[in-house]
Amino acid sequence: MSLFAVSDLTVTARLGKGNETVFAPVLRGVSLTLDRGMVLGIVGESGAGKSMLGRAIADQLPAGFAIASGRMDFARRNILALTPATRRAMLGRDIAFIPQDPIAALNPVRTIFSQLREHFAQLGLPRHQHRARAIEALAEVQLPDPADLLGCFPHQLSGGMCQRVLIAMAFASRPRLIVADEPTAALDAPVQARILELMAALQRRAGTAVLFLTRDLRLATGICDRLAVLYAGAVVEEGGAASVLARPLHPYTRALELASPSPDMRRGLMVLPDHMPGLAALATANGCRFAPRCPVRSAGCAEREIPLIGDDRRVACQYPERTSRIVPSPPPPPFRASAGEVLLQVDGLARRFRVGGLFRRREMSALEDASFTLREGEFLGVVGASGSGKSTLARLIVGLDRPTAGRITLAGADVTRGDAAARQIRRANLQMVFADPASALNPRRRIGSIITQALEAAHRPAVEREAVAAELMRAMGLDSELVARLPGQLSGGQRQRVSIARALAARPRLLVADEIVAGFDVAIQAQLLALLARLRASGIALIFISHDLAVVRHLCDRVVVMQAGRIVEAGETERVFTRPQADYTRELLAAAPPDIGPPAPTLLAIPPPSG
Amino acid sequence: MTRFLRPRLVIGTLLVVTVLLVAIFAPLVSPFDPAHQDLQATLVPAAWQHGGRLAHLLGTDMLGRDVLSRLIYGARPAMLVAVTAAAGAALVGSLLALAAGYLGGWVDGVIGCALDVWMSVPPVILALIVMAGLGAGLFNVVLAIVLGDWARLCRVLRAEVQAVAHRDHVAAARLLGFSHLRTALLDVLPAILPLLAVLFTFEMGIAVVVEAVLSFVGFGVGAGQIAWGQMIADGRLAVFEAPWNLLAPVIAIFAVAAGCNLVGDGLRRAFGRGRPCA
Numbered sequence: 001m002s003l004f005a006v007s008d009l010t011v012t013a014r015l016g017k018g019n020e021t022v023f024a025p026v027l028r029g030v031s032l033t034l035d036r037g038m039v040l041g042i043v044g045e046s047g048a049g050k051s052m053l054g055r056a057i058a059d060q061l062p063a064g065f066a067i068a069s070g071r072m073d074f075a076r077r078n079i080l081a082l083t084p085a086t087r088r089a090m091l092g093r094d095i096a097f098i099p100q101d102p103i104a105a106l107n108p109v110r111t112i113f114s115q116l117r118e119h120f121a122q123l124g125l126p127r128h129q130h131r132a133r134a135i136e137a138l139a140e141v142q143l144p145d146p147a148d149l150l151g152c153f154p155h156q157l158s159g160g161m162c163q164r165v166l167i168a169m170a171f172a173s174r175p176r177l178i179v180a181d182e183p184t185a186a187l188d189a190p191v192q193a194r195i196l197e198l199m200a201a202l203q204r205r206a207g208t209a210v211l212f213l214t215r216d217l218r219l220a221t222g223i224c225d226r227l228a229v230l231y232a233g234a235v236v237e238e239g240g241a242a243s244v245l246a247r248p249l250h251p252y253t254r255a256l257e258l259a260s261p262s263p264d265m266r267r268g269l270m271v272l273p274d275h276m277p278g279l280a281a282l283a284t285a286n287g288c289r290f291a292p293r294c295p296v297r298s299a300g301c302a303e304r305e306i307p308l309i310g311d312d313r314r315v316a317c318q319y320p321e322r323t324s325r326i327v328p329s330p331p332p333p334p335f336r337a338s339a340g341e342v343l344l345q346v347d348g349l350a351r352r353f354r355v356g357g358l359f360r361r362r363e364m365s366a367l368e369d370a371s372f373t374l375r376e377g378e379f380l381g382v383v384g385a386s387g388s389g390k391s392t393l394a395r396l397i398v399g400l401d402r403p404t405a406g407r408i409t410l411a412g413a414d415v416t417r418g419d420a421a422a423r424q425i426r427r428a429n430l431q432m433v434f435a436d437p438a439s440a441l442n443p444r445r446r447i448g449s450i451i452t453q454a455l456e457a458a459h460r461p462a463v464e465r466e467a468v469a470a471e472l473m474r475a476m477g478l479d480s481e482l483v484a485r486l487p488g489q490l491s492g493g494q495r496q497r498v499s500i501a502r503a504l505a506a507r508p509r510l511l512v513a514d515e516i517v518a519g520f521d522v523a524i525q526a527q528l529l530a531l532l533a534r535l536r537a538s539g540i541a542l543i544f545i546s547h548d549l550a551v552v553r554h555l556c557d558r559v560v561v562m563q564a565g566r567i568v569e570a571g572e573t574e575r576v577f578t579r580p581q582a583d584y585t586r587e588l589l590a591a592a593p594p595d596i597g598p599p600a601p602t603l604l605a606i607p608p609p610s611g
Numbered sequence: 612m613t614r615f616l617r618p619r620l621v622i623g624t625l626l627v628v629t630v631l632l633v634a635i636f637a638p639l640v641s642p643f644d645p646a647h648q649d650l651q652a653t654l655v656p657a658a659w660q661h662g663g664r665l666a667h668l669l670g671t672d673m674l675g676r677d678v679l680s681r682l683i684y685g686a687r688p689a690m691l692v693a694v695t696a697a698a699g700a701a702l703v704g705s706l707l708a709l710a711a712g713y714l715g716g717w718v719d720g721v722i723g724c725a726l727d728v729w730m731s732v733p734p735v736i737l738a739l740i741v742m743a744g745l746g747a748g749l750f751n752v753v754l755a756i757v758l759g760d761w762a763r764l765c766r767v768l769r770a771e772v773q774a775v776a777h778r779d780h781v782a783a784a785r786l787l788g789f790s791h792l793r794t795a796l797l798d799v800l801p802a803i804l805p806l807l808a809v810l811f812t813f814e815m816g817i818a819v820v821v822e823a824v825l826s827f828v829g830f831g832v833g834a835g836q837i838a839w840g841q842m843i844a845d846g847r848l849a850v851f852e853a854p855w856n857l858l859a860p861v862i863a864i865f866a867v868a869a870g871c872n873l874v875g876d877g878l879r880r881a882f883g884r885g886r887p888c889a
Contacts, residue, residue, distance in 0.1 A: 398786060400782050400786070426786075427786070427788045431787070432782075432783070432786055434779040434782070434783065435779075436779065439778045439779040439780065440778075440779035440783055441780055442780045442784075442798050442801075443802075444801045445797075453783075453787045453789070454787045454788065456789075457784075457788035457793075499783075506787055506788075
């Protein structure tokens with residue numbers, strides 16, 4: 001008998017009003033089972049419905065969403081049939097949750113102890129035991145000096161420490177099931193690895209079952225026993241974690257695998273066209289929801305409903321044997337030897353801030369003694385954890401901030417002092433693409449007008465602007481009808497492409513990109529990376545700032561590794577990744593989730609698709 | 612558009628627009644010449660009270676002038692002051708807020724310091740000093756209100772400008788070669804317009820009340836002119852014989868101030884906190 005079973009669960013969202021009301025299934029006939037002590041990974045991109053599953057269990061569906069059919073059994077009781085009070089008592093005690101954003105999940109104005117206490121009180125622990133139990137719980141998640149931490153407020157702790165506190169809370173009641181919704185998405189790679197290790201250790205010791213929701217297939221493989229892949233609200237493939245990855249049966253699983261770059265080797269990325277159907281599209285969709293994007297579809301796929309079939313390995317595809325035909329795209333062209341002229345030279349760059357009041361003033365250093373050169377047409381990766389000074393470096397280079405020491409030479413001219421002449425040189429040579437396109441695009445400007453802002457600043461005629469906008473939108477793969485839309489009407493991936501197009505409209509020789517693919521699903525990320533790779537042909541140079549080693553390895557010729565405001569290692573990408581010199585680089589590389597492995601061997605001799 | 616169809620916004624707009632229309636078309640809607648004295652019929656009570664007359668719906672004052680007509684003409688200075696004073700305060704406040712929030716540095720320091728000093732002076736006292744120094748008159752009333760209230764608008768707007776100025780699209784505009792002025796006007800100003808609209812309507816309500824206060828103490832509009840504050844001051848003396856001399860202007864001031872606040876509050880809710888309006 002399984003500990004937790006979801007049977008044929010369908011959750012619908014109500015769209016529209018009055019006569020036009022339609023119900024879109026955000027989860028459709030989902031069935032899963034979870035045994036004691038097992039870790040089940042639910043893998044899916046944003047919008048696939050994985051968070052809805054977590055919310056359905058927690059009885060926290062947003063307004064307009066409702067469970068249409070199905071049941072959820074926990075320890076042989078249908079929890080959907082329980083009275084609200086019984087169910088509430090069960091949540092937090094028998095079923096615990098670990099949230100996505102640890103800092104947002106803790107109350108900022110209360111101490112760690114007061115928040116732990118509240119939880120203990122709910123669990124019915126006698127008051128005099130609270131302190132001892134709190135210290136014990138924090139020690140269990142390997143937080144140093146737990147007694148001192150009790151009096152701290154969340155902002156005094158790092159994100160990783162906050163997540164440990166929440167894990168301590170989740171495990172405090174010795175729950176039988178834990179639902180973890182992307183618990184490490186907001187954390188740096190080394191921290192992420194340690195948190196996952198900790199969760200695994202606690203889980204094994206207590207025999208807790210874990211439902212692990214994530215969008216990272218590679219991460220899920222490392223820690224889960226079984227995997228279920230969600231697409232557009234339905235499970236498309238399920239099976240043992242190792243087996244799913246070694247031999248994906250559904251084309252979507254294979255596409256996910258091939259869309260994320262590998263930290264261990266360079267290979268081509270699979271770029272799926274389009275994106276997952278949204279809520280409105282789900283309301284009317286029929287047949288295989290993946291069919292429109294599937295590289296091996298047949299004419300009938302979009303018409304027939306395809307059930308999830310199989311015993312241990314289940315797949316919802318009519319032609320699973322075709323999946324192995326999907327092969328990675330050819331690897332990107334080899335790195336070029338940097339033979340171009342020096343475009344940018346940075347010498348001993350530093351940025352210090354004065355902090356503190358009138359007395360007790362001290363200096364804080366965001367960047368110390370950074371030096372490197374960048375040649376024409378070269379792609380340079382800058383990697384490091386958050387707070388390592390990557391973004392400070394970018395802001396200094398583009399002139400949004402002034403260095404406190406050092407020198408920046410751009411195209412042969414000293415631009416360290418941000419005077420009018422330096423601004424002129426910068427404008428002629430470099431542009432920046434920002435991390436968050438929602439913030440980088442003026443919400444009141446039309447897309448066409450945003451893309452040609454550079455021409456507007458130079459007072460170019462409207463006819464020329466329209467032509468440039470049309471050309472850049474075509475190059476970025478943006479539909480021409482988007483030209484009159486506002487940024488709020490576009491998807492995140494489309495907005496980021498608008499942001500890149502705007503920078504390119506200024507015809508820069510150097511593009512500074514600050515974390516521009518972070519926070520996107522792998523399929524969107526692959527589209528953006530393919531776009532950046534195409535820019536190589538135009539001879540543009542790129543400074544690519546990222547915390548993701550795999551992405552940097554995929555894209556960049558050379559790489560600079562930063563830690564705590566200093567450059568600890570620099571060199572050719574291949575050399576740094578295969579023979580790292582600095583300890584910190586080795587630590588970063590070790591913390592990255594391991595690769596999925598070599599491309600799956602072809603099991604059946606199937607001739608390549610004709611036509 | 613449905614987000615603007617909320618009760619408080621509709622009721623508030625109806626109130627304010629009605630008073631505005633009445634003020635504009637005062638000669639057409641008022642039953643009598645507001646200055647016409649009928650000493651045969653002084654202190655007539657309202658029509659529904661004992662001894663009231665149908666011709667004088669709200670009765671007459673001590674000089675036998677029709678209260679309703681005076682009320683209608685009194686809306687003119689009230690609404691004129693409300694609109695121009697709110698516009699003046701919004702203009703001064705938003706320009707200085709843009710300069711302080713967008714440019715930051717020493718500009719922000721100077722303006723911030725000026726705000727602190729300015730806001731430590733009670734606005735009514737400041738207005739009385741201005742009126743005493745410059746004398747009565749509509750223009751001086753407007754000037755007194757602008758001088759007293761720009762700082763409050765400026766402080767709120769400055770915080771909003773600071774938040775917007777840190778968004779990446781402002782940095783992007785600079786990198787693309789826009790001047791500070793064009794960046795401030797194209798990328799910052801549109802984002803603070805919703806808040807400005809809310810503050811503007813609140814300020815209109817305040818201006819109506821301040822104008823009434825100044826007229827009440829005799830510092831408002833010129834001697835021969837009609838204003839609600841003056842009507843209250845006059846009506847006070849005959850509050851028992853003809854209470855509507857006092858009540859009518861009080862209700863009018865209340866209605867306009869409440870209407871402005873309802874509009875402001877409705878707009879604030881319609882725009883949502885910090886959400887840009889397209």
